[in-house]
Amino acid sequence: MRITPAVLCLAAFAGVPQARAEGYEFLAAPQTDLNRMFRVETTTGEVGVCQFAVKDGTIGVTLCLSPGDGAGPQEAGLYGLAASNHAQEGGVYRVEKRTGKMSACYVLGEQVVCTPQAR
Numbered sequence: 001m002r003i004t005p006a007v008l009c010l011a012a013f014a015g016v017p018q019a020r021a022e023g024y025e026f027l028a029a030p031q032t033d034l035n036r037m038f039r040v041e042t043t044t045g046e047v048g049v050c051q052f053a054v055k056d057g058t059i060g061v062t063l064c065l066s067p068g069d070g071a072g073p074q075e076a077g078l079y080g081l082a083a084s085n086h087a088q089e090g091g092v093y094r095v096e097k098r099t100g101k102m103s104a105c106y107v108l109g110e111q112v113v114c115t116p117q118a119r
Helices: 006-012
Strands: 026-027 036-041 047-053 062-066 079-082 090-095 102-108 111-114
Touching: 026 079, 036 079, 047 102, 047 111
Parallel strands: 062 111
Antiparallel strands: 026 036, 036 047, 047 062, 079 090, 090 102, 102 111
8 A cells, every 4th residue: 555645644634623614504584575585603503684775876785684582692503594485484494403493583673583492
């Protein structure tokens, strides 16, 4: 067997724990006349939302709302988003993929909020 620099490099890092990169999932609200996009941080479960808005004299703006009640970081897990098939639903569900816990997330005033997680 021939040992190459690539094999040596792989062997050097084989026992090193990798840093876990935080990532996001994105999902549009099912409501057909709404241009709202939700995001969830897949490790912490924090939910945010952005949408396009027309602003006179410009090409428009992206409005992003901060997390409010229940939408902030949760217990560490593996989070995702799911939508219902209801054409008038303006919110989405945050799901914890390991435990099956879910919460409904939607815009309330100037923030995104989520119900308490339940199974």
